[in-house]
């Protein structure tokens with residue numbers, strides 16, 4: 001089980017210090033939310049912000065592209081620390097090709113599903129993906145409330161993973177807090193994104209520890 005705090009909810013004026021705090025406390029991965037104002041109704045930051053952390057932290061990057069035409073920008077997010085690049089199924093008319101593109105640049109390939117998108121759209125690419133990100137909020141903003149149907153989606157995906165003997169990691173993103181994290185990890189999630197519940201805490205490091213105690 002790994003914790004991936006989302007820097008979307010960090011204090012950008014103290015990004016380096018806050019990342020240092022979560023790393024010291026034992027967070028495993030940095031979740032990088034990239035929004036373009038088209039695929040989602042918000043603009044966050046681009047590759048330059050992520051790259052400013054290279055070498056300042058040893059943590060791997062988990063890049064979540066909430067953007068249209070992700071193929072055009074993939075290479076910008078490739079660094080020695082980039083572990084996953086995840087694209088949205090809803091933004092990729094040629095998803096199979098995009099997944100091959102991600103792997104071709106030497107990074108693990110992930111695909112994300114919006115809350116209303118069924119698992120069935122991934123049927124023919126399950127063997128191609130390293131990670132499936134189940135959105136438990138509608139993407140675009142931090143600090144939203146967990147959508148309960150995401151739990152059933154995770155349970156069904158875990159069942160499919162077992163039956164098809166697939167190697168992908170299940171990630172969840174949106175509205176995760178100390179109250180609901182155990183439910184999603186019990187259901188099969190292995191990579192937990194937490195934004196506002198980590199960076200909105202009075203003591204960020206202590207909050208990371210509290211999450212890790214529940215893993």
Ligand SMILES: O=C(CO)[C@H](O)[C@H](O)COP(=O)(O)O
Pocket residue numbers: 006008009031033064066137138139140141142143144173174175176193194195196197
């Ligand atoms: O992808 C995202 C929004 O589109 C964020 O990663 C997600 O919402 C995490 O923030 P929080 O934990 O505050 O919900």
